Structures are given as structure tokens and as C-alpha cells.
Amino acid sequence: MTTFNSLGLSNPILKSLDDMGFEETTPIQEQTIPLGLEGKDVIGQAQTGTGKTAAFGIPMLEKIDKQVKSVQGLIVAPTRELAIQVAEEMNRLGKVKGVRALPIYGGSNMERQIRSLKTNQIVVATPGRLLDHIRRKTIKLQNVHTAVLDEADEMLNMGFIEDIRDILKALPEERQTLLFSATMPKEIRDIATTLMNNPEEVKVKSKEMTVENIEQYFVEIPEKHKFDTLTRLLDIHDPALAIVFGRTKRRVDEVADGLQARGFSAEGIHGDLTQGKRMSTLNKFKRGRIEILVATDVAARGLDISEVSHVYNFDIPQDPESYVHRIGRTGRAGRKGESISFVTPREKDQLNLIEKLTKKKVERLKVPSSEEASRGQQKVAVDKLVESLGANDLKNYKHSANELLEQYDSSDIIAAALKMMTKERSEVPVSLTSVQPISVKNAQRSKGKKNYGKGGNRNYNSKNKSRNRNFNGKGGNRGYQNKGRNSNAK
Ligand SMILES: Nc1ncnc2c1ncn2[C@@H]1O[C@H](COP(=O)(O)OP(=O)(O)OP(=O)(O)O)[C@@H](O)[C@H]1O
Numbered sequence: 001m002t003t004f005n006s007l008g009l010s011n012p013i014l015k016s017l018d019d020m021g022f023e024e025t026t027p028i029q030e031q032t033i034p035l036g037l038e039g040k041d042v043i044g045q046a047q048t049g050t051g052k053t054a055a056f057g058i059p060m061l062e063k064i065d066k067q068v069k070s071v072q073g074l075i076v077a078p079t080r081e082l083a084i085q086v087a088e089e090m091n092r093l094g095k096v097k098g099v100r101a102l103p104i105y106g107g108s109n110m111e112r113q114i115r116s117l118k119t120n121q122i123v124v125a126t127p128g129r130l131l132d133h134i135r136r137k138t139i140k141l142q143n144v145h146t147a148v149l150d151e152a153d154e155m156l157n158m159g160f161i162e163d164i165r166d167i168l169k170a171l172p173e174e175r176q177t178l179l180f181s182a183t184m185p186k187e188i189r190d191i192a193t194t195l196m197n198n199p200e201e202v203k204v205k206s207k208e209m210t211v212e213n214i215e216q217y218f219v220e221i222p223e224k225h226k227f228d229t230l231t232r233l234l235d236i237h238d239p240a241l242a243i244v245f246g247r248t249k250r251r252v253d254e255v256a257d258g259l260q261a262r263g264f265s266a267e268g269i270h271g272d273l274t275q276g277k278r279m280s281t282l283n284k285f286k287r288g289r290i291e292i293l294v295a296t297d298v299a300a301r302g303l304d305i306s307e308v309s310h311v312y313n314f315d316i317p318q319d320p321e322s323y324v325h326r327i328g329r330t331g332r333a334g335r336k337g338e339s340i341s342f343v344t345p346r347e348k349d350q351l352n353l354i355e356k357l358t359k360k361k362v363e364r365l366k367v368p369s370s371e372e373a374s375r376g377q378q379k380v381a382v383d384k385l386v387e388s389l390g391a392n393d394l395k396n397y398k399h400s401a402n403e404l405l406e407q408y409d410s411s412d413i414i415a416a417a418l419k420m421m422t423k424e425r426s427e428v429p430v431s432l433t434s435v436q437p438i439s440v441k442n443a444q445r446s447k448g449k450k451n452y453g454k455g456g457n458r459n460y461n462s463k464n465k466s467r468n469r470n471f472n473g474k475g476g477n478r479g480y481q482n483k484g485r486n487s488n489a490k
């Protein structure tokens with residue numbers, strides 16, 4: 001067990017960490033924070049949900065000179081939502097020291113950003129908007145001593161690499177550069193080292209690339225049965241929050257509409273929606289006002305929403321790295337999660353490729369029947385009833401209950417109550433426009449062409465009421481400790 005105390009951090013940062021309820025370092029934090037403090041360039045690779053943000057954030061905050069009122073730390077992230085989320089985590093970490101991070105991203109007010117940029121010491125940006133500021137000379141970067149590429153392999157992929165080169169050129173040569181991601185294909189790592197100064201590579205030793213607290217399943221199923229299978233699985237699993245990944249924007253819209261038609265609380269998110277719509281959908285999801293988020297890969301990376309219990313790959317992802325990030329939206333910070341990938345018979349090779357990369361076997365799940373689904377729904381109602389037996393004061397209902405019992409058979413009464421509580425699905429037929437199966441050959445060819453839409457994006461804000469709730473639960477097997485205090489203090 002390594003405490004943050006033993007890393008020689010300053011009191012204000014230790015106090016923030018304590019306020020956030022962080023007690024022990026995670027492995028990536030233990031290994032990279034000392035290197036970061038020494039000023040070394042670092043390529044850090046560790047599994048999803050294991051605290052990479054604080055791993056690069058803590059040393060950056062330690063090195064901010066509060067007297068210097070200009071940007072000293074720059075973090076670049078692939079989507080808006082992720083930029084916002086990372087800025088929020090930096091703000092929590094920097095709260096006691098009094099350092100604030102400013103998220104800058106496309107679609108938000110440029111003038112307001114320009115005003116804030118004059119005094120902010122840390123900026124978290126998406127590449128496109130940052131380049132706008134650089135070209136308009138509305139951001140001063142000459143005092144930047146630390147630059148981070150979060151989701152580094154994505155940032156150095158085809159869609160972003162030129163922007164990143166331009167951004168790095170605008171920074172002082174004398175600087176520290178830190179790259180983090182859960183995945184780091186060799187060819188990207190090679191590009192990365194050319195942009196850095198003799199980097200230390202830290203790869204947290206672990207047999208598998210995915211976290212062990214995510215149970216990974218697949219169902220083999222023809223394209224035309226996918227939707228019905230999804231609704232059955234949702235009825236059986238009754239997820240707290242679930243993300244369903246689809247391959248294209250159209251697909252996401254169709255699946256979200258279909259789920260709504262069948263009575264699920266679902267909304268879609270993808271790169272074609274306005275910034276406002278994306279933010280509001282994501283915020284609703286975080287607050288549990290919608291239970292199912294249907295998304296393209298725009299939501300695959302970095303998002304930290306602790307209540308996500310299930311990830312469904314409605315369409316198997318184009319590249320194995322994307323699989324790692326998608327399923328990593330659950331099972332965060334030691335919590336348990338489940339992922340279920342839909343594989344059409346022609347896509348079996350793609351699944352093998354994923355298993356090869358992650359070094360983990362994905363278990364086959366039987367396609368559930370509609371009877372199993374309705375038993376699943378009933379079980380949800382039964383659980384609720386039993387819970388209510390334990391928790392509620394039922395005194396006021398006793399009189400009516402006894403009257404009913406005099407007239408009817410007791411099991412009939414319970415059956416009727418359960419029927420009323422069970423969300424019987426409407427049988428609305430839903431048909432989706434079919435998509436081409438992914439073949440390993442196609443997947444290789446289209447590598448790097450992601451479905452981010454212009455500029456790539458995401459949205460975060462961690463108002464999750466019970467974040468870190470189960471931190472010390474049985475799933476907490478990655479050296480996490482959390483006192484369960486309010487980690488959202490702002
Ligand atoms: N040492 C710690 N103790 C307790 N909780 C922690 C610790 N470090 C980070 N966390 C929490 O764990 C969660 C996941 O962290 P983070 O988002 O940084 O993961 P990540 O490694 O960047 O994942 P991804 O690869 O998906 O981006 C966050 O809610 C964060 O606040």
C-alpha cells in the first residue's frame with residue numbers, strides 16, 4: 001500500500017486528495033507521480049478507470065507557480081466532454097492550492113474563453129479550439145512547462161496527429177511532455193517518442209489489458225435479431241446505468257428511438273448533435289434521469305460515470321483498442337461491471353482479434369428467450385417488493401391488505417401486485433437499417449477513421465451523487481481506498 005503522503009506531495013495537494021477521499025495511490029499513480037515530479041517525460045499506460053487523470057494531474061499541479069498568472073500546464077483531450085471532465089478533476093485536486101483549470105472546446109463562447117485565458121494557469125483543451133486560439137493569438141503559451149496528451153494514442157491517430165504537431169510546435173521546447181492512455185499500439189508509441197524528450201515508459205504490469213472487475217460476454221446473433229436481444233438483455237440485467245455503443249450516428253438514433261418506443265428511458269449521443277444537446281443528454285444520464293445512453297465512439301474514451309453497470313456493444317467496434325475503451329466505461333475505480341458484445345456470425349474473427357489484444361477470453365452468453373426476459377422483468381418487480389417489505393412502514397396499508405385477504409387467494413393478490421409493478425414491454429416492432437458486418441480486413445483498412453464528427457467531442461461533469469460509493473466494496477481490488485467522503489466537493 002502506497003499513500004500519497006509517501007510521495008512527498010505538498011500539504012495543499014494532500015489536503016485536496018484527503019477531501020476527495022483518495023487514501024492510497026493506484027499503481028499508475030504510484031509509478032508515474034515521482035517521475036512527473038522529477039520533470040521526466042512519461043508515456044503512461046494503465047487500464048481504464050485506474051486514475052490516470054490524477055497520475056498526470058498531481059505533478060502538474062505541484063509545479064504550478066501561483067505567482068505566475070499565465071498558462072503553465074496544458075492538457076489536450078479528444079472530446080469536449082472529456083476536456084470538461086478532466087478540468088473538473090483538476091479543479092478538485094487543485095482546490096486547496098487554489099489553482100483552477102479552464103476547459104476550452106469548440107461550441108462554447110470564444111470571447112468568454114479569451115477573458116478567462118488571461119489568468120488561468122491550467123488549460124484543458126480539445127485540439128481544434130486550442131489551435132483556433134493559437135492562430136488568433138488569444139492564448140499565451142510561452143510559460144507552459146508541462147503538456148499532457150490524454151488518450152494519447154487517439155490524439156496521435158490519423159484524425160488528430162497534424163493538429164497535435166502544430167500545438168506542440170507552439171509550446172516552449174524546454175518542457176515536460178506526458179502521454180497517457182489505456183492503449184498504446186506500437187506504431188503510435190514510436191511516433192510519440194519522436195515528440196518527446198527521452199521518455200520513460202511506464203506500463204502497469206498486468207496480465208490483461210482490461211480490468212478484471214469487468215465480466216466480459218458476447219452473444220452470437222444475426223443482425224436482424226440484435227434489437228430484440230438487446231431489449232431482453234436489458235430487462236434481465238436491469239442495469240443501474242447502461243451505455244449501448246452503435247457503429248454509426250444513424251444507428252445510434254435508430255436504436256435510441258427503438259428503445260424509447262419499447263418504453264426504455266434512453267437517449268442517443270453522437271458527433272452530429274449540437275453541443276448543448278450533447279451536454280444535456282450526458283448530464284441527464286449522469287443524474288440517472290435517463291438510464292440508457294446510446295452512443296458512437298464519441299463516448300468511448302475517458303468518461304468517468306461511476307454508476308455505469310453495463311456496456312453493450314450493439315455493434316462490435318472497428319478496432320480492438322476501441323473495445324478496451326468502450327467496455328472501460330464500466331468497472332471504474334474497483335467497481336464491478338459487465339460488458340456484452342453482439343457478434344454476428346461473420347464477425348467472429350473480429351472478436352478473436354479483440355481477445356488477442358486484451359489477452360482475455362470473452363465468455364459466450366446464451367441468447368435469452370422472451371420468457372427469460374419476462375421472468376427477468378418479474379424478478380425486478382419481486383426484488384422491489386421485497387425491498388419495500390424491509391424498508392417501508394406498511395402500517396397504513398394493513399387494513400386494506402387484510403380486507404383483500406378475506407376475499408381473495410393470497411398468491412393471486414401477490415401475482416396481481418407484481419403484474420402491476422412489472423413494466424410489460426409494448427410489442428412495438430422495431431426494424432433498423434442494417435449495417436455491414438465488420439471483417440478483420442475492413443477493420444484494419446479503416447483504422448484511424450473514427451466517428452467523432454467534426455473536431456471530436458464529449459461532455460462531462462461529475463455531479464454523480466454517489467460517486468465512489470462502493471469504493472471499499474469487494475470489487476476494490478486495485479489498491480483503491482476511499483473514505484467515502486464527498487469526492488465531488490467543488
Ligand atoms: N487513488 C485513488 N483513490 C480513489 N479513487 C481514485 C483514485 N485515483 C482516481 N480515482 C477515481 O477513479 C476514477 C477513475 O479515474 P480516471 O478517470 O482518472 O481513470 P482513467 O485511468 O483516466 O480511465 P480511462 O482510461 O477510462 O480514461 C475517478 O472517479 C477518480 O476520481
Ligand SMILES: [Mg+2]
Pocket residue numbers: 052053150302
Ligand atoms: Mg482518463
